[in-house]
Amino acid sequence: MMIKLLKQPQAIIGFLFITSLLAFSFYWPNLLDVNKTEALKLQDFLYDDEGRIIDAPPYTPSQVPPLGSDMFGKHIFYQVIDGAKYTILIALGIALFRILFSVGITLINPKSNFSFLNDIVQATLYIPTAILTFIFMNSLIVKQSMEPMSALKFIIIQCLILIGVGIPPLISTFSNEIKAILNKDYITNTFALGSNKVYVYYKHVLPELSTKLVLLYAQQVVQTLILMAHLGVLAIFIGGSAIVVLGDIFAPMPVAIPLAGEWAGIIGMNFAKIKAAPWTIITPLTCFALLIFALNLIIQGIQNCLETNKS
């Protein structure tokens, strides 16, 4: 299948885009020849040549090339580049765990109907995933404010929520697929010849599922990315947030800023300022759109492969 995938130009373009973005995100201080702490520092005011203050943040793209700055004076361009690696790796990781857990749970008892999970799946059709996740995340934040927990534990619970939200629909997909495979004649024969369950799952069921798994994995990555963007707008930041007080002494304005630099956090942090500084939102959103487009190219490539396999 891999060789066939190499013949799909669109899949290769998508793959190259994502890998180069990831590599660039890790090595940008060297490649662009800038100091990382220097580029991401807070910049209070903008001075002209004679040292006079000419403007306060947020700066427009023409004042601070190439993409302007947010309300703390941080360069959006460097933030986006630096955040790419967190965004991509979180999405890839969460999608991977969703697939792994749901295949694992299904294989424990493939014959069962999972009627309990089926109820949840039926209900989640009518509740948007973002709201579902928000309910859990909000409770988590309330709990954390009452009894503080360590940052690592907080992040792990957040990731578990993100993983758990995607699992019920996946299990119902997998249980249908695996049931169809287990009903095939050669599987019945293998059992009749005396092989044990683990052997059959490992040797026959998983290879037959593998192409489907890759496709579902890519789709899950896209869904995770969209979910992250939605959560960013709702001011739920993966990796926790800190409260910073902006504004003057008479009108203090507490603003939550994310601690991890992923794109959803940039969107959420600047969302209240959309009318004043639209470039702070549109840049990370465009990046999300491009990333999702690259993933969709890969999905298209895989689907083309599957179609040629069938015929």
Add this chain to the structure above:
Amino acid sequence: MNFSFRSYLKRLRSIIFGILIIGIMPALLFGTNTQVEQNVWEYSIKNFKYPLFPDVFEKYQYSMTIFFGALLIGLTAALILTFFTTLLPRFLQRVVYGLLTFFESLPDLFIVVILQFGIIYIYRSSGVLIANVTNVYNNPIYLLPILTLSILPTIQLFKIALLLMKDEQHKPYVTVGRAIGLSRSYITIVHVFRNILTSLVQYYKTIFVFMLSNLFIVEYVFNLNGIMNILLNTKGVAFMVTALMIAIPFSLLFEIAESNTIKGNRQEGVEAA
């Protein structure tokens, strides 16, 4: 029209159980002290508390107006676009299909923000306010949310309709129609569209669920006080009631659509086996 009330009740029971589980889960996982801070029949937006009833009915009606308005516009636009695309030469059709794949991958949030900002930008530069971009007091806006919500379903329906059209155009009855001298547009409008519409119904579930998720983002970004906003800001029992208000009519629609597309289900069954 075949519809069994019994299977609908079965589905409803499953939905009620599911919503019950989801409503209780946060309290189970993170302790009940996160839940008790507000009255059961209240929802809170930005530290202000409002009673759930009878507010919720008005908001429900508002949201559903936007939802079905968008669905109607999306369906009409998709069918019109499909019709004109089939009249184009072959290579342009391919270009259109490629463009659709690109637009489909735009996140809903991106489209909402771009549209909102675009209208503000036009207003700033030319002084023409095309439509109000946000709700002010009790003056609900309709035009922009409906248009925004209809964009992504239009693209999806358009893509599906194009694919169905491709299959349909090589069927014998089209050839017969051509042979007896009917024009291409006549066949498309009178015969092919009728068949496509019945096939399009099979995709109702994807479209509806997708649109509900979009409705939430539209309501949040445009600051509309709709049903999704209440769903977001309620907890416990009130959350379950609001979710059920969305779930009951939609599941009825799903059930009717599902029992009327048995043909499609049978095909799926063959594929799965």
